[in-house]
Amino acid sequence: MTLERVETWIAENLPALIEKYDVPGAAVAVLAEGRVVDHAAGVLSRTTGVEATVDSVFQIGSVTKVWTATLVMQLVDEGLLDLQVPIRTYLPEFRIADESAAVKITTHQLLKHTAGFEGDIFTDTGVGDDCVEKYLEVLHDVPQLFAPDELFSYNNAGYCVLGRLVEVLRGKSYDACLRDHIIAPLGLTHTATNVYEAILHRAAVGHIQPEPGAAYQAAPIWALARSNSPAGSMLSMRPRDLVAFARMHLDGGLAPDGTKVLEPGTVAAMQEPQVALPYLGLMGTHWGLGWELFDTPDGVLVGHDGNTIGQAAFLRIVPEKGVAIALLTNGGDAFPLYRDIYSHLLSELADVTMPTLPVPPTEPEELVDASRYVGTYSAQVFDIDITQDDEQRVWMDIKPSGIAEEIGEVPERKQLVRYSDESLIPIEADRGMFMPHAFLGDDGEGHALYLHVGRAVRRSGA
DSSP states (O other), X not given: OOHHHHHHHHHHHHHHHHHHTTOSEEEXXXXXXXXXXXXXXXXXXXXXXXXXXXXXXXXXXXXXXXXXXXXXXXXXXXXXXXXXSBGGGTOTTOOOSOHHHXXXXXXXXXXXXOSOXXXXXXXXXXXXXXXXXXXXXXXXXXOBOSOTTSSOOOOHHHHHXXXXXXXXHHTSOHHHHHIIIIIHHHTOSSEESSHHHHTTSOBOOXXXXXXXXXXXXXXXXXXXXXXXXXXTSSOEEOHHHHHHHHHHHHTTTBOTTSOBSSOHHHHHHHTSOOEEOXXXXXXXXXXXXXXXXXXXXXXXXXXXXEEOSXXXXXXXXXXXXXXXXXXXXXXXXXXXXXXXXXXXXXXXXXXXXXXXXXXXXXXXXXXXXXXXXXXXXXXXXXXXXXXXXXXXXXXXEXXXXXXXXXXXXXXXXXXXXXXXXXXXXXXXXXXXXXXXXXXXXXXXXXXXXXXXXXXXXXXXXX
């Protein structure tokens, strides 16, 4: 399929697809054959009815982590940073509850999400340029879930620490580092590092459901705390600018004008597998240095997803084919929209078939004794209770807390059945998806130590 046909397909299908999945607005950009096409559909806010355009900026959420990783790796290229030494070499003020872990954790471990401390810390430390510096102070009581490098556990807080590392070694704010070392060299014109810059553009507003089954409506809050900017709370852009960032990684670290943003070897190193993930179906198979990696029969996909308050972003790169696709959305069932669009485009442009999504077995194996799974697993933003009733059915009750509760997350109850030797899976889809829940480790009494849902959630009291 030529790029022109891709552009036509997107223009003809995007409006119907966002209507199908109740997505208020979406924009797509595709890089192939050395050129970029883009298209947008829907509205930026159902309250105002402002139309989405290709120059509209959407939050990219945790895709920001790859930008933070890029800033970190630039420091390596310049000889200012050694990934393998303890982070305290550069940030002596870094403290968590477990001092024995704090003195060992390295930049390398933070980049690949294996540092091991609780990662969903969204404390607001203000809107000033010192917010990331202040954020480090709120980590002092954060618990260590496992020894550094023992396990993968997605860690937002770890990327905020990396953001502070960049600030210290550069001597300027995280936002200024983004502007000076990525945005300006790449010549990006529709990229905003914070809410004050985003308002200068045609900006998307996230949409949420006030309760399950209700219509999506504009969220009352535009963004998460600025202190979490290095993890993905603020950075916004149009899809074409996100694809320009991806193109730099495809072009061996070079900007369009030949400026070297990263060394070619550094670009390659960021895409090398660093840690394997338990099979979760909706996530990658491995993690690199910043990048999420998806090992498929047709080759490796490189990318990252992002979710903020009612906005979702998706970026996928096929290094072998020079293809990159960015999809930015502002609500609704964004994941099945992503699956429909990317399944078609990756197949046509790169001969890549997306991995099949997991589904529960039609005749699940009976769980006579679920004692390995039963218990309470707690994190900063939710508690998960796994129970078994008199009919041997296994239930999962999720109770949001903290920021998750504040932004409108509501309690959920799901029945789980056996999926594999180490995982259970819900029997009802969540927005069209079934995500296996892996139960890992042992507390010494035959019970799982962790419930892994991308994060390793530790059993309470263990």
